[in-house]
Amino acid sequence: MELRHLHHFVAVAEDQHFTRAAERLMVSQSGLSASIRALERELQTTLFVRTTRRVTLTEAGRALLGEAERILAQVRAAHEAVAAVQGVLRGTLSLGTEQCIAGVHVAGLLAAFRRRHPDVEVRLRQAGSGALAEGVAAGRLDLAFAYRTRPDTDQLRSVALAGEPPTVLCHPGHRFAAAGAALGPEDVSGEVFVDFHPDWGPRRTTDAAFAAAGVRRTVALEVNDVHSLLDLVDENLGIAVVPRHFRHKRPALTALPFKGVGETAYETVALLPAEQATSPAARALIELLEAEGSFAREFPLP
Template identity: 55%
Template sequence: MELRQLSYFVAVAEECHFTRAAKRLHVAQSGLSASVRSLERELGADLFVRNTRQVRLTPAGAALLTEARRTLAASTACVDAVAAVQGLVRGSLSIGTLQCLHVVHLPSVLSTFVSTYPALDIEFRTGGSGELTGMVAQGKMDVAFVARPAVPPEDVVVTPLASEPMVLACAPTHPLASAARVPLAALTGERFVDFAPDWGPRDLVDTVVGDRHVALEVTDVHSLLDMVACGLGIALVPRSFSVKTDRVRFVGLADRVPRWETVTVTAAPPSAGAIALVADVRRAAGLTSG
């Protein structure tokens, strides 16, 4: 029994007509009919009742139809699995990330990943969470490691990666630097240093503080912390930023505020390369075993 025979049989069963089935499969009717007759001889049963007006399944044909469809589906799944692996080995993978992905050291993960799949063409860029998420949604990027979007676009899959509290960053000489915890009300009237709009921390702080004076906008973490250290303003940042400098004081917040969440964003369905990379990142972050 061959897959081609099963494919011909299913087409005739669905069309209830040999000529239409042959046209659907782009084969000669004589060849299709011969293949079905060969299948019937092999099984020792008539699969169709044929007359001048119609073609319909016999009980044996009806029994075979369910299994034939299942077998053909399994065959397709096998082909798809091999194609996915070939795509991973020889395809391309476009990756986007926040500037500081604290949960893992992404360059180390990528180094191992590239060694495992040396023929995979890797593209990499950093950017704002909104921009990178939009690129995944538009099919311009395979996977992004970003701040959780407030409203995820359609046709993307958002998977949690890490979360942490927000803290106040201020110069050591700032009046709030020695506080055990700072209420949000104490930030009223302060001058802020922050990222550009559409960057993850900026969007989150805007929802937490509301109306405030953002005097200096930056697009990288180290510039933000340098300006805070020099007393040019304060900032609300993820707590992991505290490992980047000892020239800034980081103080916990007294009020309950949303946590800073890092997520992975992939297309739906994700590419084979995206699945493999996300698995490696999660493993490196201690989120999966193996």
């Protein structure tokens, strides 16, 4: 099995289109198709269902994708490890992050990393913590800054960054703001909620807190970015239970303690693959974060 065939297979799977994948790989479409056919012959199975509009993975193709991504990531890590021994850090750093992560100033950290390691190409992807964890475990990402949503495994380990309690955000004219008291899950169960997509780390943590309390809630307003959440709360369209540092982004909103959940309910972490699969660039980024306190926190957490 040639690595070139696996690389072509992963590109087609990502783009779901032979022409787009060929353009990205800078190869001819006929050459790419021949590469995929050779791989299918070797494995004696069909990897894609082809239509005039796009291609989709077969069951066998889905089974191969995760393994192919891990193999290619390990090969890339091997090349980069050899370069690092020779005194040059080069290659690609594929980083994922959720929005507004406490415990790391991502932009400042990447700027410092680029100054120290100009030969490393940095690629950044923003997504929910669930998808980021899957990306690191599968080898699509070298590391990710996310909320803890699952325990460590043989393929995924974590480095703690910060922990913080939840807070309830509401409009200053809301009845909760007038009372000014700490609230628990049972106190807010009948409210209209604004929250993130279920793949986001804060949403998963908040859902778990309400489930543990035996309180049902309905998220009527679901968003995929922090500012949209704050805008909806600012218009008094609902309340939000979020990590405490979010309140610093919209001081005009009323922030109230959310009791009965714990001081470190929202735990942010750096997600990494197994030690032997961690790339030199990922190690260098974590070492920089640990050595430079100025990158260790983006938001005040009083």
